[in-house]
Amino acid sequence: NAGVTQTPKFQVLKTGQSMTLQCAQDMNHEYMSWYRQDPGMGLRLIHYSVGAGITDQGEVPNGYNVSRSTTEDFPLRLLSAAPSQTSVYFCASRRSSNQPQHFGDGTRLSIL
């Protein structure tokens, strides 16, 4: 009963590097979202998807790309990492727009 799985759990990058944070869910949920959590800021929405092939921007999308080629997977790509992207990243999924979101355990990302 995996739920929402995020990999890696920790990552350190150098400024300018690119990487992909992985998110997979096994609940056949249509809706998936990416949030970042910064100290004193709560969680903020980066990108979201309402189904395979459909993505949209959230509150803080700059510097990130997403795609949704399958229902199960929703990777988040950092194109050219910057120290301001040091954060904890959470992926979430839900069955429909009015259902509760289920969160993964997060990826702790540090950019030097």
Next chain:
Amino acid sequence: GEDVEQSLFLSVREGDSSVINCTYTDSSSTYLYWYKQEPGAGLQLLTYIFSNMDMKQDQRLTVLLNKKDKHLSLRIADTQTGDSAIYFCAESMGGGSQGNLIFGKGTKLSVKP
């Protein structure tokens, strides 16, 4: 714009009741949520309330919703040291945002033995 406000800290003694308060701005929110986050962990859904309800009770948890004042509270009865965590209030965004959540900054609950 939409915003969710919470007090940042709450300290209680073990066995007492804890009340965490939240105010929100989007009157079109359909659901309001409480999540719990323990150190180094993800967010755990505690409970949620539909916007046409005034109260919801689930074991030690009681959620009260005052829609007129846009005020939400979470009461934890008989608070235990294991309840020490950060508690996030969240409202679902209306319109084209497809129910994505706006979070408060979280209330850190400390339970003293």
